[in-house]
Amino acid sequence: MAALPRVAADGTVPGIAVCPTCDALIQDRRPARGERIRCPRCGTLMRTARPGMIDALLALAFTVPPLMAVGLGASFISLSGGGAVSEASVLQAAFAISEGNVWFLGIACGALIAALPVLRAAALAYALVPLRLGRPAPHRAASAIRLFLTLRPWSMAEIFVIGVAVAMVKLTGLATVSLGPAFWAFAVLGLVALAEDAVLCPRSLLDALHDEAPAPDPAAARAAEAQEAALGAARG
16 A cells, blocks of 8 residues: 655645645646746646745835835825815724724724734745845744735735725715825735735745755754653653
8 A cells, every 4th residue: 555645744745736726636846947837737827936036025025014104194085075174094994983883893994904914024024034135044934924825815905995996986976085195005005915916926935935944953953862762761
């Protein structure tokens, strides 16, 4: 009977990749420079080697905090009509939603719109800055990258901009609508998220972290083996 493949600590099987579209199992290998590996069954892009991926991801990550600062603090939209002018920022809108019995909705909106993009950028910078400086990958860098990837569907800055644009169409007949700097900051954040998706290859990024992981200390490995042998002898 053939031996079952070894499952890694993160739940993956080395040398095997699963297509996210059709669940086909294919042999996992590193692509050559510029190569695109697709699923033979459905054609889904599985892996690609994009030159300069780490530099591009870091550049995009460092644009998030200043854009988010502008998006939260500056005026987002202003309405004028009948001689009255009203302005609102994203923080003011979140605080307004938080009042009353729907405070949890305000917290959820603030987290999905503001906190998650900054958290993703911080996780990406934590994992990739040492690599860019020629240093070994930091402790739990792979976990930071997985957090960055897991939070992507919940980071909704671009969805927020689309929702505001739809609401503006309905408001134009009632008042004069003016867009503030915060709106354009969130619009750029949406473009940043799309650019991340365009340059990112998750498996190649994790490979880069593993390549830069510090080699195990031989002395520490020998000490651990000796300790394990001593424990085995004591049990015997």
